[in-house]
Amino acid sequence: MTLLIIIIILAFAFDFINGFHDAANSIATIVSTKVLTPLQAVLWAAFFNFMAYLIFELHVADSIAKIVRTDAISLEVIFAGLCAAIIWNLLTWWLGIPSSSSHTLVGGFAGAAVAHAGFAVVNSAPIIKIIAFIFLAPVLGMVISYFLSVILLHLSKNGHPNKLDKQFKGFQLISSALFSLGHGGNDAQKVMGIIAAALMVFYKGVDPSVVPHWAQIQLVGGKIHHIPIWVSLGCYTAIAAGTLSGGWRIVKTMGSKITKITPFEGVAAETAGALLLFGTEKFGIPVSTTHTITGAIMGVGLTKRISAVRWGITRSLLWAWVLTIPVSGALAALFYWILKLAHFAM
Incomplete structure (x- = not known):
């Protein structure tokens, strides 16, 4: 029971770190366009991170819980x-690299499982989807935001620039709220899936009728239908609290280094990102909010000209994205082997 409690505490800690690590995803554009101050922006984003609790079902949590076979792993995994996921997240935050917290968690979970029981323990279907969306999420975000920008440009072509700027500053409050909802619904659920997996592992082989109510995971048709309310509330609260603490290193990268953002472009990028997050959540695809909003920012930059996007920055981001899963997996395997050696030494 002690290890289970430690895992739950670590999971909430990861969600908190995820909040301030990915705060930039939700607030970078609205801060860089000066629609809100940094403090106002994190309060706004944190509120809608938490409100996602009332909106989304458990599709993403179910996908994360099934990355590996819970009947073949241990709590040590x-x-x-x-x-491993916490260390990689803190390192990339410190360096100001907007890597994916989602892929960090997936890589750590899968890497430790492989070290424990070999590659057969990993369920390939969810892993393939997650890896595919490392590349698809930014591309789709870019395409959606590009065409959305073109449509908005056409609709507002006869408007007065100053009036339009004020209008889009108002619209950006809505678009950033939608993106924050998508961020909360997607990212908080990933940790919910990890805690669900831990509970299923701990009570593996136990008669469901004797599992305490606070630990019951309800499955319908093989999919997670219900998670104890303390898990859901804890995860949404942790990610909202993390967002409140900010993530200014990554805000600088996301808000200014990729391309210069105006309120109009902020609306297009955030709306495109929100549409993609809502759609992938519906199908239970755990995508990276970092990849999504980065692609969307690139898309609005392309409406000006290709050179408006600082491709040197995006290349360095791409390397971080590609390396996240294997590096997290290797770190997790190393941690698992250290735990195993320590156990044998005792």
């Missing part, structure tokens, strides 16, 4: 995966 989940512990090692979380430790």
